[in-house]
Amino acid sequence: MKGISLLGATGSIGTQTIDIIRSNRDQFELVAIAVGKNLELTREIINEFHPKLVSVQNQADAAILQREFAGISKILSGDEGLIDVAVHPDANLFVNAILGSVGLVPTLNAIEAGKTIALANKETLVTAGHIVMARARDRKVPVLPVDSEHSAIFQCLQGERQKNIERLIITASGGSFRDNTREQLLDVTIEEALHHPNWSMGAKITIDSATMMNKGLEVIEAHWLFDQPYDKIDVLLHRESTVHSMVEFHDGSIIAQLGSPDMRIPIQYALTYPERTPTNAARLDLTELGTLHFQKMDFNRYRCLRFAYEAGRRGGTLPVVLNAANEVCVQAFLNGKIKFLEIEDVIEWALENHVPTANPDLDTILSVDQETREIVTKHLVSRFH
Ligand SMILES: NC(=O)C1=CN([C@@H]2O[C@H](COP(=O)(O)OP(=O)(O)OC[C@H]3O[C@@H](n4cnc5c(N)ncnc54)[C@H](OP(=O)(O)O)[C@@H]3O)[C@@H](O)[C@H]2O)C=CC1
Numbered sequence: 001m002k003g004i005s006l007l008g009a010t011g012s013i014g015t016q017t018i019d020i021i022r023s024n025r026d027q028f029e030l031v032a033i034a035v036g037k038n039l040e041l042t043r044e045i046i047n048e049f050h051p052k053l054v055s056v057q058n059q060a061d062a063a064i065l066q067r068e069f070a071g072i073s074k075i076l077s078g079d080e081g082l083i084d085v086a087v088h089p090d091a092n093l094f095v096n097a098i099l100g101s102v103g104l105v106p107t108l109n110a111i112e113a114g115k116t117i118a119l120a121n122k123e124t125l126v127t128a129g130h131i132v133m134a135r136a137r138d139r140k141v142p143v144l145p146v147d148s149e150h151s152a153i154f155q156c157l158q159g160e161r162q163k164n165i166e167r168l169i170i171t172a173s174g175g176s177f178r179d180n181t182r183e184q185l186l187d188v189t190i191e192e193a194l195h196h197p198n199w200s201m202g203a204k205i206t207i208d209s210a211t212m213m214n215k216g217l218e219v220i221e222a223h224w225l226f227d228q229p230y231d232k233i234d235v236l237l238h239r240e241s242t243v244h245s246m247v248e249f250h251d252g253s254i255i256a257q258l259g260s261p262d263m264r265i266p267i268q269y270a271l272t273y274p275e276r277t278p279t280n281a282a283r284l285d286l287t288e289l290g291t292l293h294f295q296k297m298d299f300n301r302y303r304c305l306r307f308a309y310e311a312g313r314r315g316g317t318l319p320v321v322l323n324a325a326n327e328v329c330v331q332a333f334l335n336g337k338i339k340f341l342e343i344e345d346v347i348e349w350a351l352e353n354h355v356p357t358a359n360p361d362l363d364t365i366l367s368v369d370q371e372t373r374e375i376v377t378k379h380l381v382s383r384f385h
Pocket residue numbers: 007008009010011012013014034035036037038039056057097098099100102120121122123146147148199200201202203204205263
């Protein structure tokens with residue numbers, strides 16, 4: 001029996017992780033969860049799984065749940081609650097499916113506690129990949145990718161030698177606006193942006209797919225997970241989201257992982273690794289698909305992808321700024337405060353105005369993250385009001 005602690009239990013990845021646990025109760029026990037503000041769904045999860053520990057974002061919500069579930073679950077709150085969930089003594093596997101850079105510190109604590117990490121939260125590696133991967137190596141803790149592209153690459157690399165890799169090829173659907181020109185993006189609505197062509201995901205990552213920042217974050221994530229230089233990480237536009245990513249080897253072979261666009265496949269692979277267990281995910285009918293399309297990326301069309309490569313290559317605190325500025329701007333867009341194309345303008349402004357620190361330690365990363373949020377928030381107020 002694997003004990004699982006789960007951050008982001010009420011979200012898109014979190015609920016799909018719970019689906020897998022529900023279907024495999026002989027293999028997995030949900031021992032601890034952290035959620036944000038969705039108390040209704042949290043109550044349902046507690047009633048079904050009786051996790052020993054539950055953490056919610058706010059203290060006031062914790063007090064409400066503690067009254068309701070006294071004797072069933074211990075209820076905590078805030079950043080400390082996230083850490084207590086991550087290191088719960090009955091958990092062997094820590095699934096990080098929380099949104100944003102708030103996922104970083106719990107991951108580091110879980111590594112210190114020797115937990116196997118199943119990582120969906122891409123902000124962890126974008127902001128502090130050098131620290132996270134070094135600590136995981138020191139503690140001999142596996143970091144198993146959940147993100148579909150990284151799971152695909154991880155699967156392609158099973159049994160392969162690192163020295164034989166020529167390049168990683170990450171696929172991108174193109175997001176909600178892949179058929180629009182930049183001029184057509186000037187006045188797009190929130191609803192249009194949230195309409196992803198292939199995947200059903202949380203709001204923030206769906207906007208990131210539309211701006212192509214998601215692919216930028218994934219390039220940085222791949223750099224750290226697979227220890228590859230940026231020159232050996234390519235992105236291809238692939239409309240079907242059927243090939244989830246590929247690895248080219250130096251003998252000219254390309255190995256790809258294919259499957260229907262269903263996150264339960266990569267989540268379950270991380271939960272059961274090194275086993276591969278059955279799912280009832282829709283099967284791919286390649287004859288029905290007929291043709292797969294691949295196109296070069298246009299870095300002028302997708303400026304956020306260019307920013308991410310630049311921030312990744314220059315390194316230091318620049319990826320922290322890239323991520324924090326993006327988190328603030330996407331939230332501002334979702335709140336109707338800025339237009340879609342202003343997301344990338346403001347991220348560019350934040351990167352240009354940052355003097356990077358090389359090889360930052362954790363305290364520096366956390367303070368640059370916080371400062372960037374404050375600076376960008378002020379900039380948005382002064383620019384648009
Ligand atoms: N969705 C997908 O298919 C994929 C997602 N990812 C990555 O996985 C992560 C999660 O994405 P997704 O599931 O889409 O996001 P969602 O927005 O659907 O879910 C986010 C989860 O995090 C919780 N949360 C947010 N902020 C806090 C906080 N401060 N404290 C505690 N809990 C918090 C939310 O709680 P609540 O709702 O209760 O407020 C919710 O449970 C992201 O890093 C994303 O990039 C990667 C690959 C695919």
